[in-house]
Amino acid sequence: MGVQLFAGKYYKVGKQPIRETNIYMYLYFVFFIIFGSFFTLNLFIGVIIDNFNEQKKKAGGSLEMFMTEDQKKYYNAMKKMGNKKPLKAIPRPRWRPQGIVFEIVTDKKFDMIIMLFIGLNMLTMTLDHYQQSETFSNVLDYLNMIFIVIFTSECLMKIFALRYHYFKEPWNLFDFVVVILSILGLVLSDIIEKYFVSPTLLRVVRVAKVGRVLRLVKGAKGIRTLLFALAMSLPALFNICLLLFLVMFIFAIFGMSFFMHVKDKSGLDDVYNFKTFGQSMILLFQMSTSAGWDGVLDGIINEEDCQEPNNEIGYPGNCGSSTIGIAYLLSYLVISFLIVINMYIAVILENYSQATEDVQEGLTDDDYDMYYEIWQQFDPDGTQYIRYDQLSEFLDVLEPPLQIHKPNKYKIVSMDIPICKGDLMFCVDILDALTKDFFARKGNPIEETGDLGEVQARPDEVGYEPVSSTLWRQREEYCARLIQNAWRKHKQQRLGGPSEESDDPDMDLCVRQTQVLVESDGYITKNGHRVVIHSRSLSITSRTADV
Numbered sequence: 001m002g003v004q005l006f007a008g009k010y011y012k013v014g015k016q017p018i019r020e021t022n023i024y025m026y027l028y029f030v031f032f033i034i035f036g037s038f039f040t041l042n043l044f045i046g047v048i049i050d051n052f053n054e055q056k057k058k059a060g061g062s063l064e065m066f067m068t069e070d071q072k073k074y075y076n077a078m079k080k081m082g083n084k085k086p087l088k089a090i091p092r093p094r095w096r097p098q099g100i101v102f103e104i105v106t107d108k109k110f111d112m113i114i115m116l117f118i119g120l121n122m123l124t125m126t127l128d129h130y131q132q133s134e135t136f137s138n139v140l141d142y143l144n145m146i147f148i149v150i151f152t153s154e155c156l157m158k159i160f161a162l163r164y165h166y167f168k169e170p171w172n173l174f175d176f177v178v179v180i181l182s183i184l185g186l187v188l189s190d191i192i193e194k195y196f197v198s199p200t201l202l203r204v205v206r207v208a209k210v211g212r213v214l215r216l217v218k219g220a221k222g223i224r225t226l227l228f229a230l231a232m233s234l235p236a237l238f239n240i241c242l243l244l245f246l247v248m249f250i251f252a253i254f255g256m257s258f259f260m261h262v263k264d265k266s267g268l269d270d271v272y273n274f275k276t277f278g279q280s281m282i283l284l285f286q287m288s289t290s291a292g293w294d295g296v297l298d299g300i301i302n303e304e305d306c307q308e309p310n311n312e313i314g315y316p317g318n319c320g321s322s323t324i325g326i327a328y329l330l331s332y333l334v335i336s337f338l339i340v341i342n343m344y345i346a347v348i349l350e351n352y353s354q355a356t357e358d359v360q361e362g363l364t365d366d367d368y369d370m371y372y373e374i375w376q377q378f379d380p381d382g383t384q385y386i387r388y389d390q391l392s393e394f395l396d397v398l399e400p401p402l403q404i405h406k407p408n409k410y411k412i413v414s415m416d417i418p419i420c421k422g423d424l425m426f427c428v429d430i431l432d433a434l435t436k437d438f439f440a441r442k443g444n445p446i447e448e449t450g451d452l453g454e455v456q457a458r459p460d461e462v463g464y465e466p467v468s469s470t471l472w473r474q475r476e477e478y479c480a481r482l483i484q485n486a487w488r489k490h491k492q493q494r495l496g497g498p499s500e501e502s503d504d505p506d507m508d509l510c511v512r513q514t515q516v517l518v519e520s521d522g523y524i525t526k527n528g529h530r531v532v533i534h535s536r537s538l539s540i541t542s543r544t545a546d547v
Contacts, residue, residue, distance in 0.1 A: 004029045044338045049346040073444070077363050077435050084368045086375045086427055088382030090165045102161035105154075114154055121147045148182045155179045224366065229352040236347040244288065244340045251332050252280035258328065259300045263307075263318040267295025274300075288336045293329060300325035363401070363438060368431070370399050375427055385424040388473075391417075394430075402434045411437075413474045418466035426464060 007025040009017035090106075093099045104110055124143045127136075155176055159166050166172050255274040264273065272283045272292075287293045301322040309317030358364045378386045378394050386394060391412060395404040404411055415433040420426055439445065468476070 041338065045342045045345055048339065048342050049349065052343070052346045052350065074435065074439060076358075078432070080363070080365055080368055081428065081431055081435065084365075084372055086372045086379060086382055086384055089376040089380040090162055091380070093161065093163075098161060101157055105158050105161050114151075117147065117150050145186065148179075148186055151175070151182065152179050225355045226352070228365065229348065229355040232351040232355065233348050236351075237344060240340065240343050240347065243343075244336065247332075247336055247340060248281055248284045248288070251284055251328070251336075252277055254328065255280050255284070258324050259320060261316045261318050262300055262320045263302060263305070264299070265302050265305070266298035267292050268299035272296075284332065284336075287329075287332065288341060290333060290337045293333060297325060297329050300329070363435060367402060371402055371431055371434075372427075374398055379427070384427045385420065386427075388419055388423040388425055391425055391430070391470075395434075398434075401438055402431075404434075404437070412470050414471070416469050416471040419468040419470065419473060421465045421467050429466075 004026065006017070007029070008020050008022055010022045010025065092102050124140060124147075128140060158172065162172075167176075252274075256277065259274040262268065262274070264270065268274075271279065272286065274280045274283065283296065287296060300320040302320045303322060306319035307315075307317050308319060309315060355364075374394070374397060375386075376382075377397075378390055392406060392408055395408055395412070396406045398404070415437060417425065417433045418429045436445075
């Protein structure tokens with residue numbers, strides 16, 4: 001900015017500068033920033049992102065190299081699926097007062113009301129201003145006490161209703177800590193403000209409680225996507241921080257070796273210098289964002305206004321070096337600012353792109369969380385199994401995009417979900433079938449290969465023993481009805497009665513409604529839909545809209 005300011009004052013050689021006499025020089029700097037910084041320097045980001053994605057593919061192994069795009073989406077969905085498991089539902093207390101409170105605190109409306117109070121608390125914090133009247137300050141203090149009472153009551157109600165289960169939820173632990181800090185800030189405000197932090201900071205922490213209920217708001221998908229992208233980026237960002245620390249450590253050692261005794265000038269002073277390791281790290285951290293590098297460069301290349309070293313008396317001198325200073329600073333800025341710092345952008349953009357793609361075209365973690373939340377209603381003991389006769393109702397009460405409305409009998413048949421011993425359905429098998437059905441409805445049917453089958457989520461639960469599937473169960477029922485009708489017909493003929501298909505019109509109707517013609521390459525439903533089965537992946541060849 002200093003160079004730009006001086007250029008705008010330039011008049012003639014040997015003449016005094018005049019303010020804004022050369023105003024068109026500002027356009028030169030504007031165009032230079034646009035083409036030199038916005039375009040050229042951002043090419044570094046593009047190259048870093050490309051190389052980051054390339055290394056990520058290599059780190060993912062050779063498996064993804066042989067997958068189609070649809071198979072990669074399914075593979076990513078399976079990885080998310082593998083991190084989820086149904087939890088045991090919190091039992092409702094038998095004591096009636098405790099049960100009533102339990103119904104209140106577990107209702108989503110209760111969380112929405114708490115979110116409303118959090119918003120009002122945020123609003124009151126914005127009203128605090130400089131030189132406010134004593135009456136206004138007292139009103140804000142009373143409002144703060146009201147909010148503390150509300151949040152404390154919420155905490156006590158949940159502890160009363162949920163018992164020890166309250167402390168198993170991370171968000172509840174966070175709420176509990178916030179409530180304790182709020183009470184301490186109210187009771188010991190003078191001591192905390194004197195020796196620790198301002199009590200106002202404790203009020204700000206309450207705002208983080210809103211994150212717990214954001215997932216309940218369907219309209220907050222964009223915010224959840226951003227938060228999810230940030231959360232997914234944290235491990236990689238931590239690794240980049242370690243890399244940046246390593247770069248700063250190396251350059252701090254070099255800086256102390258070359259510029260420990262240089263004279264304080266321009267950007268070098270008693271705080272920002274290379275005299276100690278700590279001060280060197282502070283200076284390099286400042287320059288990692290390219291801030292103040294020109295002043296530091298002016299100090300370390302100072303070769304005139306300084307004292308030369310004197311080896312006879314052991315005086316090191318306080319001169320800099322133009323060659324070493326330029327090479328040192330240029331290499332550090334390229335490595336730290338143009339490469340390492342831009343890696344933060346590369347990681348966040350990659351994770352945000354992945355999160356956005358999951359929301360638009362795939363299944364998100366919220367969808368899988370919704371699946372297991374509803375699963376708790378059908379499996380309160382957390383056994384990971386439900387009965388076969390519960391499957392139709394379970395699929396009907398799911399929320400989009402996994403929901404399959406009733407009547408869904410033939411849809412369940414076409415999904416070919418394994419049935420375990422005892423007519424039980426395993427949660428992972430159902431979720432896997434729903435995931436495949438989701439991609440099929442998107443126009444991206446999953447064609448399984450041998451490689452893809454190796455990474456599919458296979459349960460290792462003790463007692464998992466598939467004995468049939470929804471498709472084979474339908475075939476077995478159809479064949480059983482055929483045998484029953486044939487036996488009735490044979491029995492009628494032996495008794496000399498009239499020859500008819502069945503003496504039970506209800507059974508004939510049931511057979512016609514569930515008729516499935518078994519073929520070598522699939523089956524045909526009663527509506528004339530031909531469904532071809534290849535290793536549990538569906539390919540519907542005609543009239544697919546109603547299957």
